[in-house]
Amino acid sequence: MRLARPLENLINQLLKLPTIGPKTAQRLALYILKLPESEARQIAQAIIDAREKVAPCSSCGCLTDVDPCAICEDEEREGHILCVAEETSDVIAIERTGFRGRYYVLNKNFHLMDGFNLDDLHLQPLLDQLSSGKIQEMVLALNPDIDGEVLSRYLADLAKPHQVRVTRLAHGLPVGGDIEFADEITLRRALEGRNDV
Amino acid sequence: MYYNAPVLIIKSIDFREADKLVTVYSEQYGKLRAVARGIKKPKSSLRSSIQPFCYSQLHFYRGRDLELITQGKLLDFFGNSREDLERTLYSVYLMEILDKSLMDRLPIPGLFRLTLQTLRTINDNGINPLVIRHFELNLAIHLGYRPQLNQCVVCGGNQALTGFSLAEGGMICRGCLPATSTGIITMSGECLAILRQLEGANSSVLARIRASASALKQLEYFLEQYLQYHLERPFQLKQTIRYLKPSRGHVDN
Ligand SMILES: [Zn+2]
Ligand SMILES: [Zn+2]
Numbered sequence: 001m002r003l004a005r006p007l008e009n010l011i012n013q014l015l016k017l018p019t020i021g022p023k024t025a026q027r028l029a030l031y032i033l034k035l036p037e038s039e040a041r042q043i044a045q046a047i048i049d050a051r052e053k054v055a056p057c058s059s060c061g062c063l064t065d066v067d068p069c070a071i072c073e074d075e076e077r078e079g080h081i082l083c084v085a086e087e088t089s090d091v092i093a094i095e096r097t098g099f100r101g102r103y104y105v106l107n108k109n110f111h112l113m114d115g116f117n118l119d120d121l122h123l124q125p126l127l128d129q130l131s132s133g134k135i136q137e138m139v140l141a142l143n144p145d146i147d148g149e150v151l152s153r154y155l156a157d158l159a160k161p162h163q164v165r166v167t168r169l170a171h172g173l174p175v176g177g178d179i180e181f182a183d184e185i186t187l188r189r190a191l192e193g194r195n196d197v
Numbered sequence: 198m199y200y201n202a203p204v205l206i207i208k209s210i211d212f213r214e215a216d217k218l219v220t221v222y223s224e225q226y227g228k229l230r231a232v233a234r235g236i237k238k239p240k241s242s243l244r245s246s247i248q249p250f251c252y253s254q255l256h257f258y259r260g261r262d263l264e265l266i267t268q269g270k271l272l273d274f275f276g277n278s279r280e281d282l283e284r285t286l287y288s289v290y291l292m293e294i295l296d297k298s299l300m301d302r303l304p305i306p307g308l309f310r311l312t313l314q315t316l317r318t319i320n321d322n323g324i325n326p327l328v329i330r331h332f333e334l335n336l337a338i339h340l341g342y343r344p345q346l347n348q349c350v351v352c353g354g355n356q357a358l359t360g361f362s363l364a365e366g367g368m369i370c371r372g373c374l375p376a377t378s379t380g381i382i383t384m385s386g387e388c389l390a391i392l393r394q395l396e397g398a399n400s401s402v403l404a405r406i407r408a409s410a411s412a413l414k415q416l417e418y419f420l421e422q423y424l425q426y427h428l429e430r431p432f433q434l435k436q437t438i439r440y441l442k443p444s445r446g447h448v449d450n
Contacts, residue, residue, distance in 0.1 A: 019214045112249075112289050113208055113296070113433060146249050146285060153282045154441060183245035185274050 007033070059125065061105030063088040077102055080136040082129065084155060086110070086143065094141060101139070104129070110151050123158070130162040140168040144189075201256040202226060203272055205312060207292045209233070209247045219247045219266060220296060221255065224309040228299040231257055231264035243269045250275060250288040250316060275320040284319050286441065287329060290434035291315060294333070298340060298428050308339040318400060326413050327406055331395045333420040338396070342366070342427045346393050349373055360384060361419060363426045380426075382419050387412040392419075 003011070007029060014025040032040050056062065057069035064070070071077065071091075081101030085091050091103050104126050129135055138159050142148035156166040171189035173182055182190070204221035207228070212218035215237045222228050233243050246253040246269035256268040278284035291312060299305070315332045318325075337343070345367025348355045358368040363380040368389070374381070384392075391408050398406070408416070425431060 111210075112286075112437060113293055146279075146289060149279075150282065150285060150441075181242060183242070184271055185245045185248070185276075185279070188276060 056105065056107055060103045061088075061107050061122075061125075062091055062103060063105075063107075071103060076100070079134055081139060082135050082137070083139040083141050084126070085141045086148075090141060101137075110147050112147050112150060123155075126155075127158065130159055130164055133162075135162075135164055137165040137167060140166065142168075144169075144171050198259045199256065199267070200259070201254060201268075203252065203254050204229075205292070205295075205309070205316075206247055206249055206251045206253060207296045208249055209236075217247060218263075222295055222299065222309060222312070223304070224306050225304055227302045227304040228295070229257075229264055229302065231255070231266045232260075233266045233269075245274070246271045248274070250278070250292050252313065252316070273317075275316055278316070278320045281323075282441070283324050283438075286434060286438050287319055287324055288316055290329075290432065290438065291332060293432055293434045294336060294424070294428075297430055297432070298336065298424075305339050308336060311335055311339065314400065325403075326417065327391070327395065327403055327408060330391075330416050330420055331398060331403055333424060334392065334395050335397070337420075337424060337427060340427070342423075344368075344392075344423065346389060346396070351377065358384075358389060361423075363422060382422055383415075384419060385412060385415060388415040388419065391416060 010029040010032065011022075011025045014020055014028050015022065020028070032043065035043075053065045054063050055067070057064045057067055057072055059068045059072045062069045062071060066073075078101045082104055083091075083094060083099065083101050084104045084106070085094065086106050086109065088105055088107070091105060094103075106121060108121055110121070130138070138155070140152040140155060142152050152168050159166050170193045171186065172193055173179065173186065173190050179187070202223045202225055204223040207220040207222055209217040209219045212232060215235050217233045217236045218230060219233050220228065220230050233247050236244055236247065243266060245251070246255065247266070251271060252273040252275075254270045254272055255266050258265040258267050275284075275288065278288050295312065311332060315328060318328050322328075334344075344361070345365075348368070349358060349370035349372075350362060350365040350367035351369060351373035354370050354372070357371040359371050360369045360374055360381040361367070361384050362369050362377055363382065365377070368384070369377055369381065387409060391406060391412060394402065394406050421432075421435065
């Protein structure tokens with residue numbers, strides 16, 4: 001049996017989403033059809049609204065519906081500490097720790113094997129901030145993998161002439177973890193980053 | 198079916214929500230792709246053994262489409278290389294060439310040992326450009342593209358060999374040069390002599406080879422053209438290495 005065109009179309013659209021395979025797409029599409037019409041409309045409208053109203057903050061890159069974003073507008077923030085992150089989802093995670101500095105979000109996944117293009121990374125606003133003299137410390141909060149490390153070193157080099165202290169998140173053991181089961185890379189980094197007690 | 202093997206990790210990319218699709222290279226099985234499940238969860242013990250250019254003992258389960266990685270243990274993570282930007286980039290460069298040149302499930306044991314040896318040399322001694330050139334040339338040879346370095350590919354003579362023809366796969370003598378117009382790379386006597394030494398050189402021979410700056414430059418250019426000609430693609434890491442190096446310490450903006 002051939003599916004109704006609009007249903008087939010919906011399934012194909014859902015298939016574009018990450019982690020959604022054909023079976024899941026079909027299940028979601030059929031579920032949406034069973035919803036009350038108002039709820040289905042809410043979902044569709046939410047997608048349109050988010051697309052129209054949310055964009056990267058022109059100053060820090062966080063996804064926001066007001067530009068500059070609430071963090072950039074917050075006068076209470078410590079303006080001399082700038083935390084560089086890859087995605088807004090990383091900012092959300094760091095915000096939960098009570099960090100009170102400012103952010104710079106790259107909004108771009110950097111993969112060494114895909115090539116390195118500085119223009120793609122949109123670093124000019126970051127360079128402007130570093131040269132403004134207001135920033136004393138840049139905290140690099142990139143993923144602790146090869147891509148994140150290479151990018152961290154590159155950004156650290158860029159910051160050097162601006163007399164900005166550059167730090168990165170410590171690499172170490174997860175809380176609740178077990179030293180016996182830690183791998184050598186993590187353990188070596190944890191030893192290098194050891195603290196006085 | 199379960200099996201395990203020591204492998205080099207070529208790359209790991211995000212796959213489904215919390216998984217990674219890992220490309221590995223094994224002496225016995227060749228290049229394989231396998232799924233590592235739940236890798237982003239903090240408890241995952243597999244995570245470090247699937248980082249690029251790690252040498253790891255991995256346990257596989259042969260699935261219907263893709264292998265599944267069930268367990269892993271690091272054998273060598275090349276710690277010195279991982280702490281140093283230049284060594285990291287060159288180690289990833291080796292992985293990129295393997296990724297782009299190997300066919301799935303086609304073992305080439307000599308190439309595997311060459312790669313492992315080169316990663317160890319980079320880790321232990323830092324970057325010697327001749328070690329990288331040695332890898333590139335011998336990789337081409339393992340893949341079946343051995344350049345003819347000892348005689349002219351047109352007339353068979355062995356005197357005044359001055360250019361390399363990409364299309365003919367070998368040196369051309371001065372006499373035959375006018376007749377062969379396209380795709381010729383000029384090569385100095387020094388560069389040619391080094392290439393001949395690099396062919397099959399072991400690490401102790403490698404350490405003794407001396408080369409002038411201009412020969413090193415010519416050698417790099419030649420091998421880059423040669424690999425691109427046969428593998429039919431450019432290598433991103435070469436560009437990245439060029440790009441990152443001059444920007445070290447450079448800052449006006
Ligand atoms: Zn902002
Ligand atoms: Zn000839």
